[in-house]
Each structure stands twice: as C-alpha cells, then as structure tokens.
Amino acid sequence: MLPIESLADAAAELATTFRGQLLRPSDPGYEDARKVHNGLVDKRPALIARCAGVADVAGALELARNLGLEVAIRGGGHNVAGRATVDGGVVLDLSLMKGIRVDPQRKTAWAQGGVTWGELNRETQLHGLAVTGGVVSSTGIAGLTLGGGLGWLMGKYGLALDNLLAVELVTADGKVVQASKQQEPDLFWALRGGGGNFGIATGFEYALHPVGPTVVGGPIVHPIESARPLLEFFRDHTRSLPDEQTLFAALMHAPDGSGTPVAALITCHCGPIDAAERALRPIKAFASPLMDAIGRMPYTQLNGMLDAAFPKGAFNYWKTNFLSTLNDAAIDTMIDCFARCPTPMGQLLIEHFHGEVARIDPSDTAFPHRREGYNFLVLGQWTQPEGTDACIAWTRETYERMQPFFAAGRYLNYLDGDEPGDPVAAAYDSNYPRLQRIKARYDPTNVFHMNLNIRPQP
Known part of the structure; x- marks a missing residue:
C-alpha cells in the first residue's frame, strides 16, 4: 500500500498550482464528492481531483502515474456500472468543467467534459439549435458521446458521436491533443464509440442542427x-x-x-x-x-x-x-x-x-x-x-x-459492472482489432482501464 506521506506530499505539491479541489478522505466535501449516481456503487478513492481546467487534469494524471495509483475518470453525469470511481486510487473529476461556447453562424458548439445534456441544450436552444443527446438531461455529454449517444434526434441527425467535429484529449503520457478528421484521424475514429479508453476527454466540438425551440x-x-x-x-x-x-x-x-x-x-x-x-x-x-x-x-x-x-x-x-x-x-x-x-x-x-x-x-x-x-x-x-x-x-x-x-x-x-464473457468485444464486433491497435499506440500500458476496457494489442 502506498505510504500516506507519499500521497500527502504529492497532493500538497500539486495544490500549489491546482485551480480546482483536491479532496482526501478526511477533507470536508469528500463524502459527497465520492458518491456516484448509482447507489449500489460505494467506493473510497485515495484522492478526488475536482479539476477546473485542462492543466488540472494533466497535473492530477501525472500525480497518479508517479505514485502508481489507479485512475478513474468522472465526467458530468452518471454511468450505471459506476466506473467513474475506484477504491484507493485517484478520481479525476471533470464535473466542475462547465464551459460552453455556441457559434450560431457556424452551427457548432464547444463544451467541456463536465457538461450535462441539459446544460448544453439550454445554451444551444437559445439559437434554435441542438445535437443528438441523452434522453435523460442529467446525463453527461462525455460518457454518452464517447460510447455512442442514443437520443431523440438520432433518426434525423445520427448519434451524438456522429456529430462530433473534434475532441480535446489528455493522453496517458500527459499530452494534450486535438483529434478530428484532419488531426489524429485514427484517434478520432476510435473516440467515436471507443469510450474512455484512449485518454481523458476534456472538450467536445459538435455540429448543431435547427431543432425547436x-x-x-x-x-x-x-x-x-x-x-x-x-x-x-x-x-x-x-x-x-x-x-x-x-x-x-x-x-x-x-x-x-x-x-x-x-x-x-x-x-x-x-x-x-x-x-x-x-x-x-x-x-x-x-x-x-x-x-x-x-x-x-x-x-x-x-x-x-x-x-x-x-x-x-x-x-x-x-x-x-x-x-x-x-x-x-x-x-x-x-x-x-x-x-x-x-x-x-x-x-x-x-x-x-x-x-x-x-x-x-x-x-x-x-x-x-x-x-x-x-x-x-x-x-x-x-x-x-x-x-x-x-x-x-x-x-x-x-x-x-x-x-x-x-x-x-x-x-x-x-453495460453493467458484472458482464460475463467479453462484452467489450461484442460491443465493437469487427472494429475491435483496430481499436486494440489504436489503444496500443495511445495507451500501451493501459493506464485507462477502469472502464469497459479495450486491451492494447500491437
């Protein structure tokens, strides 16, 4: 087990530049911050890093890697399997990252990884625009989009992931990359359905469509x-x-x-x-x-x-x-x-x-x-x-x-947390081998595995 002093010292050093909140089990606010939507999930992370920006995400990830702690990523909403938390590891919590920018002329929106669909819809509907989102407005845009994105508009405009123009990602080695059809196209392909396997998605750019109000x-x-x-x-x-x-x-x-x-x-x-x-x-x-x-x-x-x-x-x-x-x-x-x-x-x-x-x-x-x-x-x-x-x-x-x-x-x-067999392979069918190769390129040591995991393969 990691010495308490090691984590305490590392967290204290990170806190000198961290803009969000660093919560350990003895800190006020920890008990509320550790709870996820599903009451069946009851885990106690060693540290919850409630990030206020991309630099916070990169800093908290570096801390976890240096200390050899497992990493779980939490967006703005909920996941039934409770994979956004981990016992004894570090939770990178993006739920404070709520920035949204709508460009009504280009019909696009940029939103940070802690945004929910209700929050995004409120901003885009000011301009009579929307993108396919969850059927429950408290769902986070990050998890839903990366894993698919069923919603009320999918017959007309496809899934949430079909409307992605770009994703901002912090990779396993702490680099910040932009993935789109023009930049990192293989990574962009994988992010449209590959879940949280390839990095920490800190921002999403969507194409918007005339809908409503x-x-x-x-x-x-x-x-x-x-x-x-x-x-x-x-x-x-x-x-x-x-x-x-x-x-x-x-x-x-x-x-x-x-x-x-x-x-x-x-x-x-x-x-x-x-x-x-x-x-x-x-x-x-x-x-x-x-x-x-x-x-x-x-x-x-x-x-x-x-x-x-x-x-x-x-x-x-x-x-x-x-x-x-x-x-x-x-x-x-x-x-x-x-x-x-x-x-x-x-x-x-x-x-x-x-x-x-x-x-x-x-x-x-x-x-x-x-x-x-x-x-x-x-x-x-x-x-x-x-x-x-x-x-x-x-x-x-x-x-x-x-x-x-x-x-x-x-x-x-x-998918819930106790699926038998290999549900991940079933989720990706013939796309699975390509996803494994891309995983090996961007996360060869499988840092991001507290998810429905794609195992890296050369």
Missing part, C-alpha cells in the same frame, strides 16, 4: 392489459417512421407514483409542427390510453421529461442487448417477465434505431451498430437496500429468458 412529443400510457397489442403496434409502426421521429416503448410503472404497471410509448418528432402532429396521429388514436401527454413542448422540456424517473442515489442494476427480432414470442416473454418485476421503479425499455443512425457504415466509426432495429434494456432500479437481491435476480432472470431473441451486439453505455 418547440417540438412535438411526450409519453402516452396504456393499461398493462393492452401491453401486447401496444407492442405489436409499436413493432409495426416503427417499420415506416420518418427520420424526424424517434419512438421508444416501455413496460413500466405509472409516473404518478402509484406503482401501477402500465405499457407506454415515448416519442419525439423534431420536424415542422404540422408534419409532426400528422405523424403522431396514429399513436394518439391507438386504443384508449390512460394518459396522453404527447403535444407541443420546448425541446429542453422534452429532453428532461424522464429525469425524475432516474434519481441520484437510487440502486441500479441493468442488462442490455440488441434484439435480432421483436416477434410475438419476444413480446410475450417481455410481458410475462415484467409481471414479476419486484420494484415500482423497474422497467423494460425498447429503443428503436432507424434513419440516419442506420445509414452510416459500421466501419466509419468505432460504434458498429448501424442496422435498423431495437435495443432492449432491463432496467432494475430501487431505493431500499433490502430490495437488492430480488431486483438483481429479476433483472438477471429477465435477461436470461430474453436470450433467444438477442443479436450479437451490445450497447456500451448500458
């Missing part, structure tokens, strides 16, 4: 008895969606807090209002919903409409896989499994891929999942510790029963 969308909720016809309707309707519309389905519990099981569709149409309302008529006309909240609303409001369902500190355990089919047997299995859900915060979510996200060649970015289809998520979430065993068991059992309907691919951003 008013869009049409929201949830529509049906009784659980209508789950089968509703999911059949969802399957059939998603075969002909316009690019401007994104449509998800869920078996969940009523948002009024009653715990009543329900079936729901959640949608966003980012096109002209008249076209959006015409496109959403079949959804609004289907059967007899318990609640219809689909309508005109600010894009910023729509982007935050699910936030309350994902409170900080709740216990989370997820399992996810792409579906090869959404046939009748898959639908029946989902309904049967959801009937056994032991928590009123649990849900089964089906996210539909289509449009621009499916037109990009799988080899154009590290993210290979470019076929039209569905991503399936078993979302176990609860608030009381005594519910842990039952909720984890339900999540695992549901995932196991859905195995016959799974495709080979996995969505990196939803």
Whole structure:
C-alpha cells in the first residue's frame, strides 16, 4: 500500500498550482464528492481531483502515474456500472468543467467534459439549435458521446458521436491533443464509440442542427392489459417512421407514483409542427390510453421529461442487448417477465434505431451498430437496500429468458459492472482489432482501464 506521506506530499505539491479541489478522505466535501449516481456503487478513492481546467487534469494524471495509483475518470453525469470511481486510487473529476461556447453562424458548439445534456441544450436552444443527446438531461455529454449517444434526434441527425467535429484529449503520457478528421484521424475514429479508453476527454466540438425551440412529443400510457397489442403496434409502426421521429416503448410503472404497471410509448418528432402532429396521429388514436401527454413542448422540456424517473442515489442494476427480432414470442416473454418485476421503479425499455443512425457504415466509426432495429434494456432500479437481491435476480432472470431473441451486439453505455464473457468485444464486433491497435499506440500500458476496457494489442 502506498505510504500516506507519499500521497500527502504529492497532493500538497500539486495544490500549489491546482485551480480546482483536491479532496482526501478526511477533507470536508469528500463524502459527497465520492458518491456516484448509482447507489449500489460505494467506493473510497485515495484522492478526488475536482479539476477546473485542462492543466488540472494533466497535473492530477501525472500525480497518479508517479505514485502508481489507479485512475478513474468522472465526467458530468452518471454511468450505471459506476466506473467513474475506484477504491484507493485517484478520481479525476471533470464535473466542475462547465464551459460552453455556441457559434450560431457556424452551427457548432464547444463544451467541456463536465457538461450535462441539459446544460448544453439550454445554451444551444437559445439559437434554435441542438445535437443528438441523452434522453435523460442529467446525463453527461462525455460518457454518452464517447460510447455512442442514443437520443431523440438520432433518426434525423445520427448519434451524438456522429456529430462530433473534434475532441480535446489528455493522453496517458500527459499530452494534450486535438483529434478530428484532419488531426489524429485514427484517434478520432476510435473516440467515436471507443469510450474512455484512449485518454481523458476534456472538450467536445459538435455540429448543431435547427431543432425547436418547440417540438412535438411526450409519453402516452396504456393499461398493462393492452401491453401486447401496444407492442405489436409499436413493432409495426416503427417499420415506416420518418427520420424526424424517434419512438421508444416501455413496460413500466405509472409516473404518478402509484406503482401501477402500465405499457407506454415515448416519442419525439423534431420536424415542422404540422408534419409532426400528422405523424403522431396514429399513436394518439391507438386504443384508449390512460394518459396522453404527447403535444407541443420546448425541446429542453422534452429532453428532461424522464429525469425524475432516474434519481441520484437510487440502486441500479441493468442488462442490455440488441434484439435480432421483436416477434410475438419476444413480446410475450417481455410481458410475462415484467409481471414479476419486484420494484415500482423497474422497467423494460425498447429503443428503436432507424434513419440516419442506420445509414452510416459500421466501419466509419468505432460504434458498429448501424442496422435498423431495437435495443432492449432491463432496467432494475430501487431505493431500499433490502430490495437488492430480488431486483438483481429479476433483472438477471429477465435477461436470461430474453436470450433467444438477442443479436450479437451490445450497447456500451448500458453495460453493467458484472458482464460475463467479453462484452467489450461484442460491443465493437469487427472494429475491435483496430481499436486494440489504436489503444496500443495511445495507451500501451493501459493506464485507462477502469472502464469497459479495450486491451492494447500491437
């Protein structure tokens, strides 16, 4: 174990130039700073470096490397696997790095690594612009973008990573590089889907698109008895969606807090209002919903409409896989499994891929999942510790029963911390060997491994 004096002396030396906060276990603010979104994750870093700028990031990384301590990187949001923290190591926390600069003439935005989607959307929507971002506004831009970036605009504008123009990165040897199609093009390719394996992303430049400020969308909720016809309707309707519309389905519990099981569709149409309302008529006309909240609303409001369902500190355990089919047997299995859900915060979510996200060649970015289809998520979430065993068991059992309907691919951003086999290889498919070679070039000793790790290979 590292002598306490060594870390104390190194931290004291770094503090003479560090603009942010250096927190050790005995310091005020440490207990709050060490907590991550998922209440199941309870780790105690030796040092939390809450960075205020890129020089802080480079300095804290140098400290960790000199002392031989493991490094975890924390952005501005949350990750279900809790890989943004580490026992006994150094957490490089970027959550104070909130700078955003929007250029409405060029239709671009530059944002630092601690920004959340809600914060970025607020700034870009001042100019009637947006980029595909998370469906929960408290999600950080860094983790979501580096691992993929599903969102309400992906049918029209692709994933968050498809809209990247450049990434500012602190590499394992402490260098600050700009990666784009013109500079470090192999690294830029890898960053678009390769997660946090290649360095610490301190800044992102995105292409923006005209969106809003008013869009049409929201949830529509049906009784659980209508789950089968509703999911059949969802399957059939998603075969002909316009690019401007994104449509998800869920078996969940009523948002009024009653715990009543329900079936729901959640949608966003980012096109002209008249076209959006015409496109959403079949959804609004289907059967007899318990609640219809689909309508005109600010894009910023729509982007935050699910936030309350994902409170900080709740216990989370997820399992996810792409579906090869959404046939009748898959639908029946989902309904049967959801009937056994032991928590009123649990849900089964089906996210539909289509449009621009499916037109990009799988080899154009590290993210290979470019076929039209569905991503399936078993979302176990609860608030009381005594519910842990039952909720984890339900999540695992549901995932196991859905195995016959799974495709080979996995969505990196939803993978939990105890995945069997090699989920990272499944997340990258044929792109994995190239990612391993790029990893060997930029991080040959695998400094950045407290993540869904790509092992370096020559």
